[in-house]
Every structure is written in C-alpha cells, then in structure tokens.
Amino acid sequence: MHRAGATRARAAAKSMSCAARGLTHAHLSRAGVSCREIRESKEISLERLALKAGFDRTYVSLIERGINSPTIRVLLGIAAVLKVPPSKIIRRMEQLIASAKPGQRCAGPREQL
Numbered sequence: 001m002h003r004a005g006a007t008r009a010r011a012a013a014k015s016m017s018c019a020a021r022g023l024t025h026a027h028l029s030r031a032g033v034s035c036r037e038i039r040e041s042k043e044i045s046l047e048r049l050a051l052k053a054g055f056d057r058t059y060v061s062l063i064e065r066g067i068n069s070p071t072i073r074v075l076l077g078i079a080a081v082l083k084v085p086p087s088k089i090i091r092r093m094e095q096l097i098a099s100a101k102p103g104q105r106c107a108g109p110r111e112q113l
Contacts, residue, residue, distance in 0.1 A: 009100040029066025034092035053077040
C-alpha cells in the first residue's frame, strides 16, 4: 500500500469507535482493574509501579480506574514490573468481562467487595 493509502487506513481505523469494534468502556476498564488487583496482591504501591515502569503516577492511576486504556507497550511495562506474564493481566481481564452482567456498570475492585 502506498503512503497516502496507509495514512488513510490508519486514520479510518483510529476513527472507528470502540463500540463499533464491539468494545465497551466496561471491557476496556477491566484491564486497569486487572493491573490494580495484581499490583495490590504483590503489595506494590502505585507510585513504585509507575516509577519502575517509567510512567507518570497519574497516568497509571487513570488506567487502573478505567479512565484511560493501556497500550500494549504500557501493559508490557506494567507486567514486567509486577513480574507476571502479560497474559496473566489479559486472562484476569477476560475473567472480569465474563463475570460482568449485561449492562452492568463498570466497577473497580473496591466496588466489587
């Protein structure tokens, strides 16, 4: 594909909404909930995780609260600091999605207790 075509294809893919791709906010926020659960189980502070992964603490907090969605690069960095395979985060995310009731509001770990 020539450069102009590739640019248009990227723009079209980027503009496709999450809903059009079958992803809801609830799906995307589960990645952050997964990261938070694993981080807390390993007794690592948010600040320490962010520092070691090379990300801003606020950004990691936004991911954990489901406001921002992590990129693959960010997910790999978080997994490395937590010393877990990235697939563990994804598996937990899938479990959270599967256990959610249709139309259920996205709940963080504290709200699920």
